Amino acid sequence: MSEIKGEPNHIQLPNGLSLPRIGFGVFRIKYADCYDLVTAALDTGYRRIDTSEVYGNEDVCGKAVIDWCERNRAPRTDIILSTKLANCSDYAATRASIRSSLHHLGTYIDIFSIFSPAAGSKARIESWRVMEEFVDRGDIRYLGVCNYGIKHLEELYASEPKYFPIVNQIELHPFLARDDIVNWCKGHDILVEAYSPLTNGIRLQDPTLVELANSVGVDVPRLLLRWSLEKGYIPIVQCTNLDQIKHNLNIFSFQIPEEIKDRITSLDEHWHADSSYDPTICE
Known part of the structure; x- marks a missing residue:
């Protein structure tokens, strides 16, 4: 296992934003547990918290961030807090949704x-x-999109927006490569965020992944998260185990040998962990 000395854990964007290279997501986390888990993630070193209007936990996420900053005398700007518009709609409905998110979070939104x-x-x-x-x-500081395919991105760019998206968050892992979307985003300076980078736990016992993780000297979750980093993605990881939350962040001390990374990448089979429905191809 190759060691890396002083590898940066943030990406510095041309617009001045310093974006953490891994984020903590709260999808499917029980409401009653969310405050404590976000707090634990922040204590561990995560500086990117990802929620959504549709998750129903914006209020506890926002409170956890605000309380943590106050308790640690840390500026709010140390944390990147993002949320999402549940449903695109008309002007009035979208405006109401954004106001609702701001109210629930109790603070400004870094990425919407x-x-x-x-x-x-x-x-x-x-x-x-x-x-x-x-x-x-x-x-709101910056804008982004989720589950956008190339045609949705081209449509947005053709509309001559005042602000362009800085991220596109899509399902990404070795079994779902999506090179076309990834390459389009990279060609237009859009960072690619990977949700379900651990396949929702479904493929963690895959024999090839287990073999490759053993050869690198790490467990499968760390191998997958490190693979995301080396592919240039920002993995958004969900976890409810306090020890694993800390363990998942320990991915900056090693690198994957090129031949092993190629074998991981070759596992692509266009398999979706979240659903058989692919929003990136919708009209």
Whole structure:
């Protein structure tokens, strides 16, 4: 296992934003546990917290971030807090949703993203225009998208937006490569965030992954997260085990040999951990 000395754990963007290379997500985390788990993640060293209007836990996420900053005398700017618009809609509905998120979080939003492109072209563009207004107001710092395929990204760019997305969060792991979307994003300076980077736990016993993890000297979760980093993705990891939360962050001290990384990448079979429905191809 190759050691890396002083590898940065943030990505410095041209716009000045310093974005952590791994994030802690709260999808499917029980509401009653969310505050403590976000706090534990922050204590461990995570500086990117990812929630959504549709998760129903924006309030406890926001409170955990605010309380942690106050308790540790840390500036709020140390944390990147992101949330998402549950459903694209018309001007009034989108505006109401953003106001609701701001109210529940109790603080400004670092990255606000459209959760899915499924609502259709008109709703996507109209929602984006509303989101831009909140950037101008200072309530949102940056905008992003989730589950956008190339045609959705091209549509957004063709609309001549005032602000371009800085991230596209899509399901990504060795069994779902999506090189076309990834390459388009990289060519347009959009960072790719990987949700379900651990396949929701479904493929952690895959014999090839177990073999390769053993050869590197790490467990499968760390191998997958490190693979995401070396592919240039930002993995958003969900976890409810306190020890594993800390363990998952320990991915900056080693690198994967090139031949092993190639074998991991070759596992692509267009398999979805989350659903048989692929939002990146919707109209």
